[in-house]
Amino acid sequence: MREIAAELGMHAGNLYYYFENKQALLAFCQEDSLARLLALVDRVRRLDLGADQKLFLLVTGHTFCVNRDLPGSLAHLAVEALEEPWRGKIQSKRDRYEVALRELIEDGVGEGTFRPVDAKIATLAILGALNWTVRWFSPEGEQAIEEIAEEFAEFAVRGLLDASAAFEAPARELWLQIDQPLEEKS
């Protein structure tokens, strides 16, 4: 806690005012990112677009959320480090997000946009790629987050696309706009 406080330029005592221990702080970080991701997937699924466009927007939005809006969301990966009662609560939110993505993929298979993939495996492939970004993304790196988001989204959509389906990425304004931080959207 002392090191985290130093990193934040706070006194450890002030940090303890908000969080009784590291577990509470870690749970807060994970809940915060999951709340944003769940809001994102809700927004995306309500759009009147094909599943390919929706998946593109979800992947760009997720990339922004965990790398641009929530720096330090490496904490997001430390699920195993959480103890009860935090762990079960966080896990059920992670499951909700995973199910939402899976349903989006299933919709795409149903409408013929996507190949008849195993939606569960496809979901885990996409989430793995996305989760891993927090391990290597650096704001000082060669690639801007928008480039990474776009490459990831196009990769994910084309990976699932039916051979006969054409795909054109949604307009940049749309995908830059869909993931405005929660506060500004609701």
Add this chain to the structure above:
Amino acid sequence: MREIAAELGMHAGNLYYYFENKQALLAFCQEDSLARLLALVDRVRRLDLGADQKLFLLVTGHTFCVNRDLPGSLAHLAVEALEEPWRGKIQSKRDRYEVALRELIEDGVGEGTFRPVDAKIATLAILGALNWTVRWFSPEGEQAIEEIAEEFAEFAVRGLLDASAAFEAPARELWLQIDQPLEEKS
């Protein structure tokens, strides 16, 4: 070390005979999986096939390696947990593997099989998806490792494929054979 020994059905004393501490054991696990992956990518790149077929074989082989041949390779993800001198040595092997995958993708772009993607970002997307499998794969799960490997490989290849390129997955015998454990291959 005591818990690990118990898990392996060994006395802690015997484990200490091989590894002076947890760091040495962790480094061994990571070196072992990286040696296998580096041998795999060498084998794959020497094949007389297009980059799409090679990528398919590399992804299936990687999936088998870290999930079927090396259970417990969750250790593979714990790069941050390693200290020097282990860390630098392991990191340089990880880098070599990453570069080999990137070159394979660049070859595919060069030969027109793949879209003109950013090979670095594509590499990280694929490695993220693959690394994440050790987090969720269970031999008792719904999907057999062969199904997961095939879905992942097809997803990765199609994600990069040029719109005008046709793709047919390599014969199953080939991709089941390419990742035979190191001992049996060399």
